[in-house]
Amino acid sequence: MKAAVVGGGIAGLMASWFLSRAGYRVYIYEQNPNLPTASRISAGIIDLTLPPWILPLALESLSIYRSYFREAVRDAPIYWVSKLDSSCSDSTYRELSKLQLVKDEVGGPAKVDLGVDRSMAVGHGEVLRVIPSALVDTGDIYRAVLESERIELVEARASAISCGEVYAGSSRSKFDLVVVSVGAWVAEIAGLEMLSGKFHIYSCDSISFKNGLVEAAVIDDSTGFYLAERPGEILAGDGCCKPVERPEDGFSPDIDTIVDVAMKVEKRIPHLSHSSVTAFRSSPCLTAKDAAPVVGPIPGCSSNYAILGLDGIGVTLAPALARMVTEAIEGRREIPRRLSSERQFNDVGGVLEPSSLC
Numbered sequence: 001m002k003a004a005v006v007g008g009g010i011a012g013l014m015a016s017w018f019l020s021r022a023g024y025r026v027y028i029y030e031q032n033p034n035l036p037t038a039s040r041i042s043a044g045i046i047d048l049t050l051p052p053w054i055l056p057l058a059l060e061s062l063s064i065y066r067s068y069f070r071e072a073v074r075d076a077p078i079y080w081v082s083k084l085d086s087s088c089s090d091s092t093y094r095e096l097s098k099l100q101l102v103k104d105e106v107g108g109p110a111k112v113d114l115g116v117d118r119s120m121a122v123g124h125g126e127v128l129r130v131i132p133s134a135l136v137d138t139g140d141i142y143r144a145v146l147e148s149e150r151i152e153l154v155e156a157r158a159s160a161i162s163c164g165e166v167y168a169g170s171s172r173s174k175f176d177l178v179v180v181s182v183g184a185w186v187a188e189i190a191g192l193e194m195l196s197g198k199f200h201i202y203s204c205d206s207i208s209f210k211n212g213l214v215e216a217a218v219i220d221d222s223t224g225f226y227l228a229e230r231p232g233e234i235l236a237g238d239g240c241c242k243p244v245e246r247p248e249d250g251f252s253p254d255i256d257t258i259v260d261v262a263m264k265v266e267k268r269i270p271h272l273s274h275s276s277v278t279a280f281r282s283s284p285c286l287t288a289k290d291a292a293p294v295v296g297p298i299p300g301c302s303s304n305y306a307i308l309g310l311d312g313i314g315v316t317l318a319p320a321l322a323r324m325v326t327e328a329i330e331g332r333r334e335i336p337r338r339l340s341s342e343r344q345f346n347d348v349g350g351v352l353e354p355s356s357l358c
């Protein structure tokens, strides 16, 4: 059996991985492996601060990364600063060293069982939780997946998709299964026009500093700020993303955001004021109108499936969602209604704002 996976971001890589294990020969169509897309510039934080209905999928993903991609995953606590009522507001900044002191007082990482509340008030209505989690290097995942015998990269832009068929350049190829995981580009593919207007595209900026000396990730809902250490660099960003019309408009970093993030980093980690900034990057992300991922069959064709709308938590959820879709294809698992692609075609409720986690 042959499967096409259109889009080689984290969703497509994970789908390819599980489909190949289910016996498919997989062809990943990727328009440009060098674009700084969301998956390639991600901070790689496994976000375990998600609401209870979706948190089990994050834990499932973490276990998948640890089982199959041990080289790409590194244990690291998340310092999660939460505030009930405000997000992305200009609030206080806590120096990382102070968060680390608080961590010692809290008594080290709380158990993953979030029912055990090892949290601590840190002032200004903020609460700090220290959650054992992990950082994932998506570059390592890319290399590991493409080393698999049954997975092949096709460096080409898919211009159109029909039932069980992918068009790229002048060629048309037939497959038993087509999985669409093209992130922000979804409405640009002929055959998927019906998905236009069902999603928001957001652009998210990040900034990298040379030398990494932070052994934790920070998610600060009070200031809309996150920070993570990646090999050789510290990556920081602002969770408040800006809407864009087309994916390519999402690649230009916004200078005001960059300056703001740089100032927040300086306050968090004073020694970084002497370190050089190595890159500013921006990337488009896709979010459904109700901010939940969209997975499952694409109406009108029983062999086409979608894994879309991963918003700012795609690295956290992609493995579990890809396994869920593969098992649904095999008839072994139901996709929960809240995630199911069907809801995209039954827009009954009002339009909700997307999450601010991109």
Ligand SMILES: Cc1cc2nc3c(=O)[nH]c(=O)nc-3n(C[C@H](O)[C@H](O)[C@H](O)COP(=O)(O)OP(=O)(O)OC[C@H]3O[C@@H](n4cnc5c(N)ncnc54)[C@H](O)[C@@H]3O)c2cc1C
Residues within 6 Å of the ligand: 006, 007, 008, 009, 010, 011, 012, 029, 030, 031, 032, 035, 037, 038, 039, 040, 041, 042, 043, 044, 045, 046, 047, 156, 157, 158, 159, 181, 182, 183, 184, 185, 186, 189, 204, 205, 206, 237, 282, 283, 284, 285, 307, 308, 309, 310, 311, 312, 313, 314, 315, 316, 317, 358
């Ligand atoms: C700065 C930043 C930091 C982030 N940090 C985190 C984090 O710490 N933790 C977390 O869980 N998530 C994080 N995210 C979110 C996460 O990166 C995304 O949710 C995830 O990468 C989305 O993956 P994807 O595969 O759906 O889409 P993408 O990564 O956008 O991949 C889609 C792919 O499809 C390809 N493509 C598009 N159209 C075509 C076509 N027609 N033919 C062939 N190929 C095509 C594109 O080139 C691209 O490679 C972050 C995002 C950003 C921008």
